[in-house]
Amino acid sequence: MIIEKLQISNVRNLEDVVLFPSPSINFIIGSNGSGKSSLIEAISLITSARSFRTKKSSRIVRSDKSSFTIFAKISAGLTHYRVGLNRESELNQFKIRINQEPIHKASILASYFPQLTISPEQCDLVDGSPERRRSFIDWSLFHVKHDYNELISNYKKTLSQRNKILRTRNGSKLDHWDKVLCNYAEQIDKYRRDLFDQVLQTLKQEIANKFKVSFDINKLNINYSSGWKSGISLEEALINSREQDIDRGFTHQGPHRADFKISLDGVPIREILSRGEKKVLQVLLTVAQLIHFRKQMSVDPIILMDDIFAELDVINIELLFNLVRDLQLQLFVSATDLINIEAYVQQGEKLFHVKQGLLTEMVQ
Numbered sequence: 001m002i003i004e005k006l007q008i009s010n011v012r013n014l015e016d017v018v019l020f021p022s023p024s025i026n027f028i029i030g031s032n033g034s035g036k037s038s039l040i041e042a043i044s045l046i047t048s049a050r051s052f053r054t055k056k057s058s059r060i061v062r063s064d065k066s067s068f069t070i071f072a073k074i075s076a077g078l079t080h081y082r083v084g085l086n087r088e089s090e091l092n093q094f095k096i097r098i099n100q101e102p103i104h105k106a107s108i109l110a111s112y113f114p115q116l117t118i119s120p121e122q123c124d125l126v127d128g129s130p131e132r133r134r135s136f137i138d139w140s141l142f143h144v145k146h147d148y149n150e151l152i153s154n155y156k157k158t159l160s161q162r163n164k165i166l167r168t169r170n171g172s173k174l175d176h177w178d179k180v181l182c183n184y185a186e187q188i189d190k191y192r193r194d195l196f197d198q199v200l201q202t203l204k205q206e207i208a209n210k211f212k213v214s215f216d217i218n219k220l221n222i223n224y225s226s227g228w229k230s231g232i233s234l235e236e237a238l239i240n241s242r243e244q245d246i247d248r249g250f251t252h253q254g255p256h257r258a259d260f261k262i263s264l265d266g267v268p269i270r271e272i273l274s275r276g277e278k279k280v281l282q283v284l285l286t287v288a289q290l291i292h293f294r295k296q297m298s299v300d301p302i303i304l305m306d307d308i309f310a311e312l313d314v315i316n317i318e319l320l321f322n323l324v325r326d327l328q329l330q331l332f333v334s335a336t337d338l339i340n341i342e343a344y345v346q347q348g349e350k351l352f353h354v355k356q357g358l359l360t361e362m363v364q
C-alpha cells in the first residue's frame with residue numbers, strides 16, 4: 001500500500017500542506033515544534049481515524065480554525081482509493097469517505113489501510129500498562145483474523161452485561177452470561193496465544209540476525225497470561241471469583257485482563273535491560289509483528305516512525321531502514337535537523353523539510 005498524495009489542512013500548525021511521497025522512505029526533518037509529528041499524526045488519522053498523541057480530536061484542529069481536513073490518494077496493487085477525513089467543530093466526530101462513499105466506523109477505515117506506528121508517545125511496551133501490551137497483540141489480529149474485531153466487540157458487550165448483573169447482586173442469571181462470555185473469551189485467547197508463538201518465532205528466526213543488540217534474542221521468552229488463573233478454564237475461574245465479582249461489581253478475570261511478560265534467561269527484562277535496550281526490543285517486536293503480518297496478508301502496511309532517532313542507535317537505524325527497503329514498504333520517518341539525515345537518503349527516497357508548519361521537498 002502506498003500513499004501517492006497527501007493534502008493536509010489545519011492539522012495542528014500545518015495550515016495547508018501538499019506532498020507527493022516516495023513509495024519507499026520519506027524523511028521529514030525540521031526543528032523542535034516545526035510540525036513533523038503533526039505530519040505523521042495526519043497520516044495516522046487518514047489511515048485509521050486515530051491519533052497516537054490524543055484521544056481528543058478537538059486538540060488536533062488548528063487553534064485559529066474550526067475544522068481540519070486530510071485527503072489522500074492511496075494505491076494498493078491495482079486498486080486506487082481517494083480517502084477524505086474531516087472534523088467540523090460542531091460535530092465531535094470524523095466524516096470519512098473512501099471513493100466518495102461515507103464510512104461510519106474508524107475500524108472500517110483501518111481495515112482498508114493497515115498502518116504501524118512507532119513513536120515515543122506510545123507507552124513503553126515493557127514498562128507500560130497491560131492495556132498497551134494488549135493493543136500490541138490486537139493490532140495484528142484485527143487485520144489478520146477477519147472475525148477478531150467482532151469477537152472483541154461481542155466479548156466487551158457480554159462483559160458489560162455481566163457487570164450490570166453483578167451490580168444487581170442477583171446471581172441467578174450469571175450462569176448463562178458466564179457461558180456466553182467464555183465462548184468468546186476462549187476464541188480470543190486462542191488467537192492471541194497463537195499470534196504470540198508466531199511473533200516470538202519470527203523474532204528469533206528472522207530478526208535476531210538482522211539487528212545488533214547486546215543481549216541474546218534467542219534466550220528471550222514471552223510469558224503470555226490469558227487474564228485468568230492458569231491451569232483452569234475461564235468458566236471455573238469465574239465461578240471461583242463470583243463472590244468477589246458480586247462484591248466489587250465487576251468481572252475480575254478474562255481476556256480484558258490478559259498481559260505478557262518478557263524474560264531473558266528466566267529473568268524479567270524490565271529488571272535487567274537498560275532503557276535503550278528495552279526500546280530496541282520494542283522496535284524489534286514491532287518489526288517481528290510486521291514480518292508476520294506480511295506473510296499472512298496481501299496488502300503492505302504503511303510504517304510511521306516519529307522521532308526514531310531518539311529510540312535507536314545509528315547502527316540499528318541503518319539496519320531498520322535496510323529492512324524496510326528489502327521489504328519494499330513505504331515509511332515516513334521524522335527527525336530533528338540536528339541529525340545528518342542526508343547521509344541516509346538513497347535514490348528514489350524523499351526528504352522533506354518542515355519549518356513553522358510549511359513543507360518543502362528537498363532536491364537530492
Ligand SMILES: Nc1ncnc2c1ncn2[C@@H]1O[C@H](COP(=O)(O)OP(=O)(O)OP(=O)(O)O)[C@@H](O)[C@H]1O
Binds near residue numbers: 013032033038059060
Ligand atoms: N491545535 C493546534 N493548533 C496549532 N498549533 C498546534 C496545535 N497543537 C499543537 N500545535 C503546535 O504545533 C507545533 C508543531 O508540533 P509538532 O509536535 O508537530 O512539532 P515537531 O516538529 O514534531 O517537534 P519536536 O521535534 O519537538 O517533536 C508546536 O509548536 C505545537 O505547539
Ligand SMILES: [Mg+2]
Binds near residue numbers: 306
Ligand atoms: Mg515531534
